[in-house]
Amino acid sequence: MENVTTLGEFIIEKQQDFPGSSGEFSRILSGIRLASKVVSQQINKAGLLTDILGTAGSENIQGEQQQKLDVYANEQFIKALKYREVVCGIASEENDEFIVLNDNGKYVVAMDPLDGSSNIDVNVSVGTIFSIYRRLSPVGTPVTKADFLQKGTEQLAAGYVIYGSSTMLVYTTGSGVNGFTYDPGIGVFVLSHPNMKTTEDGKIYSLNEGNFYKSSKGIQEYVKYAQTIDPKTNRPLTGRYIGSLVADFHRNLIKGGIYIYPATSSSPNGKLRLLYECNPMGFIAEQAGGLASTGKQRVLEVIPTELHQRVPFFVGSKNMVEKAISFVKDE
Ligand code: AHM
Ligand code: MG
Numbered sequence: 254m255e256n257v258t259t260l261g262e263f264i265i266e267k268q269q270d271f272p273g274s275s276g277e278f279s280r281i282l283s284g285i286r287l288a289s290k291v292v293s294q295q296i297n298k299a300g301l302l303t304d305i306l307g308t309a310g311s312e313n314i315q316g317e318q319q320q321k322l323d324v325y326a327n328e329q330f331i332k333a334l335k336y337r338e339v340v341c342g343i344a345s346e347e348n349d350e351f352i353v354l355n356d357n358g359k360y361v362v363a364m365d366p367l368d369g370s371s372n373i374d375v376n377v378s379v380g381t382i383f384s385i386y387r388r389l390s391p392v393g394t395p396v397t398k399a400d401f402l403q404k405g406t407e408q409l410a411a412g413y414v415i416y417g418s419s420t421m422l423v424y425t426t427g428s429g430v431n432g433f434t435y436d437p438g439i440g441v442f443v444l445s446h447p448n449m450k451t452t453e454d455g456k457i458y459s460l461n462e463g464n465f466y467k468s469s470k471g472i473q474e475y476v477k478y479a480q481t482i483d484p485k486t487n488r489p490l491t492g493r494y495i496g497s498l499v500a501d502f503h504r505n506l507i508k509g510g511i512y513i514y515p516a517t518s519s520s521p522n523g524k525l526r527l528l529y530e531c532n533p534m535g536f537i538a539e540q541a542g543g544l545a546s547t548g549k550q551r552v553l554e555v556i557p558t559e560l561h562q563r564v565p566f567f568v569g570s571k572n573m574v575e576k577a578i579s580f581v582k583d584e
Contacts, residue, residue: 281362285334287333341353362384417500455505462494543569
């Protein structure tokens, strides 16, 4: 164990890259690290604990609130960030309105505390996604909606935690992407994937093909292209779709691939949310050498107008994203 780097050490080391940093930003990452350990532990027990799979809002036999894991995860991340007093507000997928925290905090966090949570009951990987910005309104005043409606290019850091066959935390602060694997025996995240890069080409395409007839002509043509035998490799692309963004994204990041959630006739802006799904994943993809697009523009340059705004999402290996958007860009 002597030559491993823990996430705690890594955060402190990197803090020195920001001259004049007071350590406040590092405290946010530490809060996220702690909450993700707590959530990871609960997720691993989810099959055994019937109360954690119960419906939120109901009570168990002891009169305690039963919680769905996504509500539980939301509470854990909010608590961990609130306690650290450096965050002035949180926008969460689980809350219609943003949450006001410490007026003296300099930062805001957008998060999806448990993405893909419908997969928990069937033992499939889920994840947490987060994105950190410096606030725009003056320190010492209550956070405003405008503090959250910043372009993805303004993100200071973004990351995800995947609760899979092992738990990993992957994040970027804009100088590369690093991945840490959780060792539950000693309770620490260890740097296992330094400087992650995604290949420019890949073999995997991930989208919900059940939406084929609800998708535009361009998407339909892209799916046909993906299924066509490539004379160079003598095979089509490989379809892989878990239906859990973090898991699909993580696999494609490591193996090379593209994830698409396009506009459909029932969801004209796609399904995924700009602030806490597409921007953070887009930032990580770009930092790993990939791309993230709405099909019309770079995701990180979209000017947000709503906390829960959706955008079509194409993310992954550079050449694959460019190819896919060539089918839709004129639509
Ligand atoms: P959620 O935020 O309600 O969990 O929804 C997001 C999830 C993503 O993880 C996943 O990629 C997508 O929804 C799957 O959607 P669909 O079932 O329409 O394919
Ligand atoms: Mg989600």
